[in-house]
Amino acid sequence: MTQKASKLVIVTEKVLLKKVAKIIDEAGATGYTVVAAGGKGSRGVRSSGQPSVGDTFSNVKFEVLTPNRDMAVKISDRVAAEFFDDYSGIAYICDVMEVLHAHTF
Amino acid sequence: MTQKASKLVIVTEKVLLKKVAKIIDEAGATGYTVVAAGGKGSRGVRSSGQPSVGDTFSNVKFEVLTPNRDMAVKISDRVAAEFFDDYSGIAYICDVMEVLHAHTF
């Protein structure tokens, strides 16, 4: 018996790492996965003064599996409301995931 | 004529990198992609003694495209059976992928 899930993806600026993680936690998600990402969007702007000459990525990509679509949309709405006016970012969802194995879901 | 595929995602501890890769290989998948990941789940535990002060991610995320759902489930079952008792990890699947171009699939 697998468990249907929605997968919310949020790509935004690295400086928001902790703040977005907190929102995800507060929404009651059982966890999240985060990877370093680069990218290009409508705003070609780097958020920090970190050397761009170096080899660092300035974005982070969050992936959150939620048991229902509502929770994902709630997280996305809150992140967008709090940050997307001033920071670059995108949020999208895919509703056809199935969790095969997890410690809690 | 595109080729339908299932995408299996496994997020688990970095120390298991080689062992999980071996299982994927043995199951007959044509390949896999792996990225460094951080994350939070039910167990907020780091597996290694590697400094957490540093900038390293302690998880890895595998993505495996398989021609059918069965192969993905088989890989997932084996990884969960061998490791998820003792190591943190999650496995989920998405069945609506289509491979557009690949050297072998």
Add this chain to the structure above:
Amino acid sequence: MTQKASKLVIVTEKVLLKKVAKIIDEAGATGYTVVAAGGKGSRGVRSSGQPSVGDTFSNVKFEVLTPNRDMAVKISDRVAAEFFDDYSGIAYICDVMEVLHAHTF
């Protein structure tokens, strides 16, 4: 009112980073996200002479959200035509994405 989208994923060699990004730009996508990736496919070959002893990944994974399937297929076709004869790589698509929040989409 969310916006339906296709998600194109291209995993290929790091040396092609800029060239693939250019193709994506030219196809009119609103953006892309890229992460460092490792992996194994039909060709177990590293593209560069960069030390494999080090800790670097030699692939990149692009994720591009496109408003329609056609744009994604166009990008994928061009990348495959220009590079997949000589470089390793895979391209696949998932058509059931929904963009929740974005600056332009």
Add this chain to the structure above:
Amino acid sequence: MEFLSDFLTKFGSQLQSPTLGFLIGGIIIAALGSKLEIPDAIYKFIVFMLLTKVGLSGGIAIRNSNITEMVLPALFAVVTGMLIVFIGRYTLAKLPGIRTVDALATAGLFGAVSGSTLAAGITVLEAEGIPYEPWAGALYPFMDIPALVTAIVVASIYTSKQKQSATAGEDLSKQEYLSKQEYLSKQSVAAGEYPGKQEYPTTRQEYRKQQRITASGYPREQQNRVKIWPIVKESLEGSALSALLLGLALGLLTRPESVYESFYDPLFRGLLSILMLVMGMEAWSRIGELRKVAQWYAVYALVAPLLHGFIAFGLGMVAHYATGFTPGGVALLAVIAASSSDISGPPTLRAGIPSANPSAYIGASTAVGTPIAIAVGIPLFVGLAQALMGS
């Protein structure tokens, strides 16, 4: 006249100093498209090494010195830091096409301090054999923090005021907006206030007009009072200031002479040369960002380092005559003022004035401000200090 020719000679020889040579070298190889890359880990390590060294030497020195001498220069550092922000508020921000928040963030960054410029200044003073108070490097936080705090506070007050008048004036449209908003939050519409491939809009009002369906403008909780302590804390916690203060404390409270002399001191110059190379490459790569914003930023970035340096030099001379602050110390105070923050400042401002455009302030500081401070400011103020000593 003699001073000018003296200065030009000094400037000519400065151009041959490794510090400046590597800076210019970095600009040139970046311009030529070189793929040379100083890895991020090395960059962070170098910053740590340099600022720990500055801290250690300061701490060791303070142990044996009369710390009350530091009071007046430290006070002047605070004054300069705050003054720089207000200068920006009433010059840069008044120029056509400049958003006030962008101007304030830029002025804050130019008021804040660059560890690498400070290190370069110390190297030149030592190469020229000009004595300076060993605690002078510790003036860093006294200018850095007040500048950042002032910029963020003034920007917050400004933004609140703007919002209130906006609410008053756009009452009706706001109502429409809110009902649309309710709809949106239920239907999860793609959102974001920045328009697509257009030019960066200069006022919030413009934003609204350019919106697509993907627009945002979510009702944000009103933040009424700006809290100062979190800003100070964030500054102190930054990696550069942390390393400086750690070194200071270790120099003061422990006996780190053995590692200082065998490790931190001898590696200082060499590591600085690499950091200068990075600064040069950075400067070039940020030029593009500077081009995207109003040209006034380039003008400001050209003039401000020297102006700020002169102000600090003037105040430093007051301290020179009042309490015997050495000419070398005066020069270092001026260099600190001329510098603009490259490591800790930008993230602090990004969080503190989120509506400001980072391309404006980072572009202005990194692409023009820092090279000017190092290439023109340091030889200028060191030259002035030598003239002061001669007199």
Add this chain to the structure above:
Amino acid sequence: MEFLSDFLTKFGSQLQSPTLGFLIGGIIIAALGSKLEIPDAIYKFIVFMLLTKVGLSGGIAIRNSNITEMVLPALFAVVTGMLIVFIGRYTLAKLPGIRTVDALATAGLFGAVSGSTLAAGITVLEAEGIPYEPWAGALYPFMDIPALVTAIVVASIYTSKQKQSATAGEDLSKQEYLSKQEYLSKQSVAAGEYPGKQEYPTTRQEYRKQQRITASGYPREQQNRVKIWPIVKESLEGSALSALLLGLALGLLTRPESVYESFYDPLFRGLLSILMLVMGMEAWSRIGELRKVAQWYAVYALVAPLLHGFIAFGLGMVAHYATGFTPGGVALLAVIAASSSDISGPPTLRAGIPSANPSAYIGASTAVGTPIAIAVGIPLFVGLAQALMGS
């Protein structure tokens, strides 16, 4: 009495040594929330440099020395390493609320050796001018590997026994379980034995009760005999031990004096100071993990380093009177025993005793064990060695 006052003086001056200063500095800035970060690449490089240096100097020295002298101390190192595990097995593991596998892993880690603590001990001996056998650093693997092997072997035997009795006792429920299992593997149910946001359960039996539908418990293939060679191999292949042994071999077989004297030796102290900073920051960041597990771990981590050190010091003194092992060498043997592994040990244990909770053993070792070994152990055993020399 005199010894005590002597020791306290030494301890006071140790507090001012750069080694300890940077360690405490690291704890403090981490506690204050500093964003200072020593990149992972730098950390790995420093570990490589320090252990290669220890190896090189050992190898160069062994070339000209009578290697048979090493036999007794090496034997005592092996004995100490194994003894430490059994002490843990019959003290820590017997305490209430402590899982046996967790206790064994913890004891294994405390029996294993920390390259950074060893390097810190060498620095203090050299600063105090106390002579020691140059091959003493090479005692590292003789204690490290036996401790890890013993811990893993004992844990495996314990676990197999537990499983057998469980199978016997839970025969019926097992049948139910297996049939459920078959069902599961066909339907791919989400699985995993650890419960959600609850406290870490202390027995496997508890786990079962807390299970949700996502539970696991897949029939694992029975591993009947523990193989020792793979554990030894894994230890030897670890980055720290590899660097030490590489240095040793190069020192023994080639003539690396030129690079040793121009590079590895002069950078040693400075790099060590940075490593101490990392250790301090690590210690603070692991406190949280320690809090999640039973308080007995903190008690163990406080007492064990000194106890282990005293045992090794005692054995070392036997070697001192029997074969003339120097007091400095005795102190170093004690420091090695007092240290707990921070680099290679944890991953080896994670793989070797997978059911043990890393929060327990890494928390105990990094947050408390290592600071105690460096801050209390090193001055204590060096002081004892000096007393021994005086007598």
Add this chain to the structure above:
Amino acid sequence: MEFLSDFLTKFGSQLQSPTLGFLIGGIIIAALGSKLEIPDAIYKFIVFMLLTKVGLSGGIAIRNSNITEMVLPALFAVVTGMLIVFIGRYTLAKLPGIRTVDALATAGLFGAVSGSTLAAGITVLEAEGIPYEPWAGALYPFMDIPALVTAIVVASIYTSKQKQSATAGEDLSKQEYLSKQEYLSKQSVAAGEYPGKQEYPTTRQEYRKQQRITASGYPREQQNRVKIWPIVKESLEGSALSALLLGLALGLLTRPESVYESFYDPLFRGLLSILMLVMGMEAWSRIGELRKVAQWYAVYALVAPLLHGFIAFGLGMVAHYATGFTPGGVALLAVIAASSSDISGPPTLRAGIPSANPSAYIGASTAVGTPIAIAVGIPLFVGLAQALMGS
């Protein structure tokens, strides 16, 4: 005879030099499966440091020397670089089972220059006290770039010719192919010319046959003329050559003596020892790739470094008798020729001859070519230089 015994003595003592010791040590620990890892950031930093040092010392020296002396050796470097490619074209490429593009890429890589081998050569010359022209390191680009350009140009010409004859010969099948192609591009079929888990095919024709539905073969736009400047530019922009040229320019135009003497020079040998370790570990890890390709690559990689070195040594001796090129300079020219590029060459070739198999050229160069050049080439050519000096 005497020379041979002399050489063997020298070779024996070379085996004990840290340079070679670390190289062999790296091979051995990699073979033993050690998890020791020199982080990528450190590797890049070391390469930067070494080549900047070589550049700086060259630049400082050129300032005071008669640069016209450099003309003949530089010309010979160019000739050698190009010659090496043509030798590969008419030997390696003619062997059974070798694809011409693979052979050309391999020859290009062996013609190009390795910064680490050059640095190792300099260290040995200095250790032996053999004088050499300080600008000799600056011969690097004069051999490196011509070799890469020649290889890429020849390969492009070859490939175009092949395509034309293929088009002529396969006219009918091509038509079928194209119509299939149209279908494919509408239906987005999985594509790619390399077959699955089979052996690497040696001709393009073979590829076709092994194709699955996932095959590719998209009509590519015809690139008629190879442009040379982009290849030269790409070489110059590579990180190794950038650092060398930057150092050269700074040494020539500024006064970097202070940082050179306090930083770049003293760290040179130590950093080189670490780089040698990396080279050794790399060599081992690439053996697997070499095994996948025809054995002739191993033979070529064994012979070519010495052959190329002898050619350059011969030309260098012409310069010795003609314009007084020192024996040390001759040896360095030979070492440069014997070396094969490890940093900038591979990506340049990957982009320039994309159809060549990187396993072939990187495997041959890294796994065999570089160790041979360092372990046999350097002592051989240094020994020859000493014989030349003695005569």
